[in-house]
Amino acid sequence: MNQNNYNIDDSLLEKIISVAYDDANFLDKIKITYLASKYSNVKKLLDEYKHTANEVHSIELEEFPNSSLEKVFSQLELNKEKQPQFWSDIYTVFIKRPSLVYSLSLLLILTITVSIFVKREPNTSQFSKEEVVEADKQTREALYIVATIFNDAQTQITEDVIKEKIAAPLNQSLGILNNIINKEKQQ
Amino acid sequence: MTYFVYILETMNNKTLKYNLLVKQFKNNIYTYSLYMLRNRMDADDATQEVLIRIWNNIDKFNYSAAKSYIMRITHNLCIDFLRKRNLLINRELEITEDIEESFGDESTESNPYLVMQMKIATQKIKEAIEKLPENLKSVFVLYEMQGMKYIEISKALEIPINNVKVNLFRARKKLQEELKIYESE
Numbered sequence: 001m002n003q004n005n006y007n008i009d010d011s012l013l014e015k016i017i018s019v020a021y022d023d024a025n026f027l028d029k030i031k032i033t034y035l036a037s038k039y040s041n042v043k044k045l046l047d048e049y050k051h052t053a054n055e056v057h058s059i060e061l062e063e064f065p066n067s068s069l070e071k072v073f074s075q076l077e078l079n080k081e082k083q084p085q086f087w088s089d090i091y092t093v094f095i096k097r098p099s100l101v102y103s104l105s106l107l108l109i110l111t112i113t114v115s116i117f118v119k120r121e122p123n124t125s126q127f128s129k130e131e132v133v134e135a136d137k138q139t140r141e142a143l144y145i146v147a148t149i150f151n152d153a154q155t156q157i158t159e160d161v162i163k164e165k166i167a168a169p170l171n172q173s174l175g176i177l178n179n180i181i182n183k184e185k186q187q
Numbered sequence: 188m189t190y191f192v193y194i195l196e197t198m199n200n201k202t203l204k205y206n207l208l209v210k211q212f213k214n215n216i217y218t219y220s221l222y223m224l225r226n227r228m229d230a231d232d233a234t235q236e237v238l239i240r241i242w243n244n245i246d247k248f249n250y251s252a253a254k255s256y257i258m259r260i261t262h263n264l265c266i267d268f269l270r271k272r273n274l275l276i277n278r279e280l281e282i283t284e285d286i287e288e289s290f291g292d293e294s295t296e297s298n299p300y301l302v303m304q305m306k307i308a309t310q311k312i313k314e315a316i317e318k319l320p321e322n323l324k325s326v327f328v329l330y331e332m333q334g335m336k337y338i339e340i341s342k343a344l345e346i347p348i349n350n351v352k353v354n355l356f357r358a359r360k361k362l363q364e365e366l367k368i369y370e371s372e
Contacts, residue, residue: 013360014356017356017359017360021331021359048363049359049363052312052359052362052363052366055308055309055312056312056316056331056332056362057331058309059309059312059313059332061214061215061217061218061332061333062214062217062218062221063214063217064213064214064216064217064231064234065231068231068234068235069209069213069238071235072209072235072238072239075235075239076239076242
């Protein structure tokens with residue numbers, strides 16, 4: 001521990017006191033604990049305040065004497081007053097008011113439960129087995145027709161379009177170019 | 188809203204409501220009066236007066252802020268007591284007899300030396316608290332001994348929250364200084 005004294009101003013003292021009385025924020029607690037571990041004067045001050053705080057918090061409330069309370073009650077004539085509303089109060093506090101809350105809670109729980117069970121029912125098929133087989137057959141036929149069309153299109157492109165419309169003119173133009181180049185070389 | 192406040196608000200019976208309030212707050216009122224007035228008789232009178240005022244205002248009560256309201260009545264009444272009886276000048280503390288009563292039973296069961304040490308320490312603290320100036324003492328007692336929050340104290344004493352915080356800091360500092368003077372004596 002550093003024996004040098006740390007300069008304690010009013011702001012720091014306030015934090016030390018708050019930490020000692022256990023109502024400081026987290027950062028102040030860390031800061032003061034760190035300073036107390038490093039500087040003896042901070043630790044001494046913190047310990048003194050902590051000791052006082054503990055003593056203060058251990059003091060219990062003073063008991064108001066029953067005899068004085070009796071005096072108040074007799075002055076207000078409370079003991080003589082009848083209490084016809086006692087059972088109605090018990091009913092109001094424990095049954096009447098809470099019953100509304102209970103009913104609403106029960107309704108909410110029932111709604112949630114029912115909605116869960118209704119949603120969990122398995123989805124049954126709306127078509128017969130024959131209809132499913134027929135649909136499958138029709139799908140296969142449709143796919144076969146599409147495949148045939150694609151096949152024909154591919155054959156026509158590779159054999160007719162590419163050979164006659166592209167390859168032949170290209171070959172002819174390349175021959176012409178070749179002849180021109182040869183003639184230029186001879187000259 | 189706490190269940191205590193809910194019960195008070197739903198009850199129709201005035202007497203039962205009053206009994207609940209008295210049971211809950213009578214010791215708070217008495218302790219505060221004792222520290223402010225520094226005299227058991229006066230504190231007793233002040234507490235009785237507060238309890239009567241609570242009964243008279245039971246129908247107009249805001250139960251969710253009951254503690255602030257009751258402590259405000261108590262504080263104002265204590266100030267009146269101090270003004271009327273000219274007790275602002277320091278009076279001799281008369282709380283010692285109560286401490287002796289509260290430790291009386293324990294001394295037969297535990298170490299008498301330790302009990303005596305505790306008794307002296309507590310007595311010193313109580314005396315030091317009593318010596319605090321009124322404005323610091325009121326905040327200190329309400330916060331540290333009655334467990335009230337800044338906002339509740341602010342309402343009870345009708346002062347801004349910042350003043351509550353500043354007075355609490357000053358009270359804690361002053362108390363420590365008073366205790367140092369005791370130790371040096």
